[in-house]
Amino acid sequence: MPQSSNEQVVEKVAAVLNKHASGANKSEAMVPNRDFTALQETAWRLSREIIEMTTKAGSGHPSSSLSMIDILTALYFGGVMRYNPQEPHWEERDRFILSKGHGAPGLYAVLAEAGYFNPALLDTLRQTDSPVEGHPIMNRLPGIEASTGSLGQGLSIGLGHALAARLDKRDYRVYVIIGDGESDEGQIWEAAMAAAKYQADNLTCILDLNQFQQTGSVNKVMPSLEPVVDKWEAFGWHVREIDGHDMEAVLEALRAVKTVTQQPQMIVAHTLKGRGLSPFEKNDVNRKHGEALKPEEAEIALAELDEQRTWAVYDPAGSRLPNNERSANRLAKEIVTRQGETGKPMENKS
Amino acid sequence: MPQSSNEQVVEKVAAVLNKHASGANKSEAMVPNRDFTALQETAWRLSREIIEMTTKAGSGHPSSSLSMIDILTALYFGGVMRYNPQEPHWEERDRFILSKGHGAPGLYAVLAEAGYFNPALLDTLRQTDSPVEGHPIMNRLPGIEASTGSLGQGLSIGLGHALAARLDKRDYRVYVIIGDGESDEGQIWEAAMAAAKYQADNLTCILDLNQFQQTGSVNKVMPSLEPVVDKWEAFGWHVREIDGHDMEAVLEALRAVKTVTQQPQMIVAHTLKGRGLSPFEKNDVNRKHGEALKPEEAEIALAELDEQRTWAVYDPAGSRLPNNERSANRLAKEIVTRQGETGKPMENKS
Amino acid sequence: MTTAKSTQTKSTEQALGLKEGPATRDAFGEALRELGRTNAKIVVVDGDVSNSTRTEYFAKDFPERFFNMGIAESNLVSVASGLAAAGKTPVAASFAVFLLCNAYDQIRMGVAFPKLDVKLVGSHSGISIGEDGPSQMAIEDLALATSFPNFTVIVPADAPSTKAATRAMFEYEGPVYLRTGRPKTAIIYANDGTNGSTEEIPFEIGKANQLREGNAVTIIACGIMVAMALEAAHTLSQNGIEARVLDMHTIKPLDNEAVERAARETGAIVTAEEHLITGGLGDAVARLVAMRQPVPIQFVGVNDTYAESGEAQALLKKYGLTASNIVDAAKQVIARKS
Amino acid sequence: MTTAKSTQTKSTEQALGLKEGPATRDAFGEALRELGRTNAKIVVVDGDVSNSTRTEYFAKDFPERFFNMGIAESNLVSVASGLAAAGKTPVAASFAVFLLCNAYDQIRMGVAFPKLDVKLVGSHSGISIGEDGPSQMAIEDLALATSFPNFTVIVPADAPSTKAATRAMFEYEGPVYLRTGRPKTAIIYANDGTNGSTEEIPFEIGKANQLREGNAVTIIACGIMVAMALEAAHTLSQNGIEARVLDMHTIKPLDNEAVERAARETGAIVTAEEHLITGGLGDAVARLVAMRQPVPIQFVGVNDTYAESGEAQALLKKYGLTASNIVDAAKQVIARKS
Ligand SMILES: Cc1ncc(C[n+]2csc(CCOP(=O)(O)OP(=O)(O)O)c2C)c(N)n1
């Protein structure tokens, strides 16, 4: 059927696919393990890329990508996941599944950084003929483990991989990121119950608790998501709660859960939708969810990111970021509390 | 399309429908409130009818009907629900929805007893042209509030009724019975979360925790349903746990939850699939679930029921049943423990 | 979200003098809000996408009659079923693809089977949503919706007729699926007397609107393909081929008489829909024609594939959903006339 | 559960000398167990109904490759998707109606779109399940399954061909939906050389089996309707009408050549399926015929309604799914030949 095509895009895509088609490039497993400063630098750079690519595309979900970018950075570059971008289907690889598929730009930035494809491809986000799709599509782009975008399915798919690992006596692990809004979907709880039944201790789920879904705060749309930690514990999971922008905390949690046995693990990560950048903090549901920044807003956001880039200059040892007002690393819990106070407690109670 | 028809059945059905078509028979709300002995007698009689009609039909789900028959008896005849069988669509009626629709024979026995239709119709269970269907179908038979049989949907439907009551400023209540196997369905948890959001305090759910689903014990098929009380509490519900065959306990719980405000209520009822009757206790998943008893087995079950009918002779005051070996009223908890010990703790863990 | 762009090619507008109008989802949202004023039975159940489906207009004016069930389409539909059983007229709204695909069984058991008065409204239909990509595109919703016994399935062509359809949907008692779209859409039914329309938008459930007379072939279209059908007919006319154009806004029940007449009088049919060729308008027409008056048909639709992200116009072109695809199909089918 | 009864009328068996055989679900269960021995990649994911789908045979022999996901069809299908992505060949099994209707979106995103090697098997198809009633009857599963791009949809007619279909399904790499039934079913493909069959059961995905030659009309059937088609052809023959009979076991991809040939050579078609007339075999045939060789068609199937509880034979009669309905349809369609 395809009858027309975007030549530029097609060219870029061809370059990527050639790279992987040869298969000659097979090599050992990698477990990239950058030092702490480098990780912060990476997360910072990927944040910039998320804003740039979505603003260029004119759409995409930058805020949803930014809230989980520190977690993704830790997973792919913090010595957590093992994989080989030269051999995306390597059977022993750890799997990552982005269940909240609309966060795709974040995942794309990470995969390009990891070497799955040429970062130049990020410029083709959401264009016809580009595999850099609005939502991740497996087999179209190396490194994508599942087609997502219909919320609620990724954790079940992850469980499938986890069960296959057990059958094949392989020791790979499976990581899945879900959204807090996504947690409304019953399938999440079906997967939760089934994973506990099968004691899938090779399955780690990270909840990107950024406190917003599409039409408002979780506190307004589905306040009964809380107490979320109690829910996952009652479903038989090992649960940890962290600040999802505190790189140390993220790394610590991801490493710690590897030692848990007979239980799948849930990391409840308190995050900021838009990672605290001011254009996303407008009192506007569309800015908070789903809309790309206009070029002038993007400039503000990028400038704020630059301001945050203190470690490279002041803190080469790579400890935590200074606690300035706009730091994405301030404890998300604080924000949670703030939102809890200002959000309408209930709607539609007549 | 209907081209053939079963004359006998059609006649019986016509009689029922005429009764309700006139509309002349409108009367006041009823809250039947039989005394304790009468309730036990009713539950006993309905238990007999469940066995008789399913054995006659050659199929049906007697064990699933029996596990909840004491609860249904309490709801319809114990001063709990208000309704008017002469006016099945009376707007102020309390609603009952059988989410685990395969328990239909139990519901039919109760509705006939309540006067919604002629008990003679029970003989037509599962026959062509009869509205006494394999699973409940609304608008085919008076008193059926929802078409069920695909598991997982009834609680959401009940929430719809509960929200309508609030909008219309009516004080009717909504009761839903779900199964423990049915609780695997994610939609149950979607409904749980939404009902808590809307603080639907006019919604009561009863979990028929009979410890078996279609292919085995819950302990084997989905052990991670436990801790079920913790789950419902974490989902924001008011939870009570009772022996679902202890009529006093059932009545007490159903009355008590009426005073709960701002929270939907879950009554976790420990029951016996087959109500303890020996033909259902065979070590056979099909006897435990879904199969009707053969005539000779039915005779045994009926005889056991007769043996249990002690209150009418010995205990006119209507206190609890004597604790004999076969009493359906022995604490289900005991059974639960027993099953927990004998059931394989896990399957498919390779 | 991108700013919605029109799917109309400049040529259509120029050729036919059609003006670009609002998206059909916008028109639905406005009509719903208006009806909310007079019809107190209307309530809305949405799944965290009211800013996409446009039920937010209703929600703003009638907050107590609006229920946001979060991202849980199965629950959403069954809740609507309960509300309907209790006497309300609920709208159950989400993206078309999530509403139909994630809650099919709930619609079956809770809406279609008991014939309850639930209005399902799915926005973001078709591939013209563009950049969000295939996971969000409904290209099978008509196959699913028409499979339900007792169902009425409506696909309006433009904003004015969407308003009329919304009104008609609430006048009718029973289960309805209304399909709306995201892009700005050419106005076919103007109130100014152009394009053969009168003051009143003609809209009757189950009755096709004939927009153009012709005897060489009939183009039967729905949704955004209606404007393209008009453009195609214009082009064909310049080649001396006069095509009849039917706006088949109701896919179920189909206007059997209009289809039979088309088959008898024009002897060849092209169907055009923003949907898989399987299971939608084309199949409904093929079935009827086979039963009443067999004639050749060409089907314009998405040909058994999922699409991709991209700019709406580019995708419509790439997947074969343009006026020129309709022109080609018309020529082919005319050549096959016996 | 009732003891499964045959849907074959005595007359079919007598007229054609067909023997009653096992249910197609039984045949599937046995074939699956056999294949499990040699194909270690096969795993099964079932939803607390393995005693209904007959995956319990496999479960018994290969407990470590069997996963009971409880009553949660959405999760079940997505888990199968993950298993397939990790290199397994999963069977995802449940009642046909729950598998398709409760997990449509999971199949769309997790199986059809990525073309993963998942075999969906739905038992309890059609109204011949009888007493359990309409909530458990799949009459729309073919409409749903054929709507998926990249899908193969198979409806075998009897136990021997179900075994052959099961083997073929695993030889083919990609998403398949296999529909099985609950009642005992007449044996059409005997191994004893009767009914025109040879030692090998002829079964090739996408290739219809012609069971009877004739030029007056073609009866295209699937599932339990194939035996009825043979009976109808026998009756018609006694009236001097020779009907061709095609076992169209694969609904998607359709055997376009066989259908086109039937249209060209016999000029009239009857389709027969235990499914809604909408969306299944009939629509697939109507579409192809409209594109290649328009001829009149009569459709035998469930006519836009849900059914009811009852004895299987009585229901098939009441809802118009018998050999005599096929005979009537054949006579009508022949009368309409041009
Ligand atoms: C099944 C389904 N329903 C609805 C949507 C539309 N949708 C896309 S993103 C979104 C909100 C997601 O919120 P959350 O999970 O909190 O993700 P966040 O963007 O906050 O990380 C919604 C409703 C969808 N993609 N899938």
Ligand SMILES: Cc1ncc(C[n+]2csc(CCOP(=O)(O)OP(=O)(O)O)c2C)c(N)n1
């Ligand atoms: C959606 C769905 N999946 C599967 C079934 C088949 N089925 C009918 S009853 C049953 C077991 C139900 O177990 P439970 O909820 O514990 O009910 P019980 O009979 O024990 O009261 C199953 C799997 C169904 N009816 N609906």
Ligand SMILES: [Mg+2]
């Ligand atoms: Mg969120």
Ligand SMILES: [Mg+2]
């Ligand atoms: Mg149970």
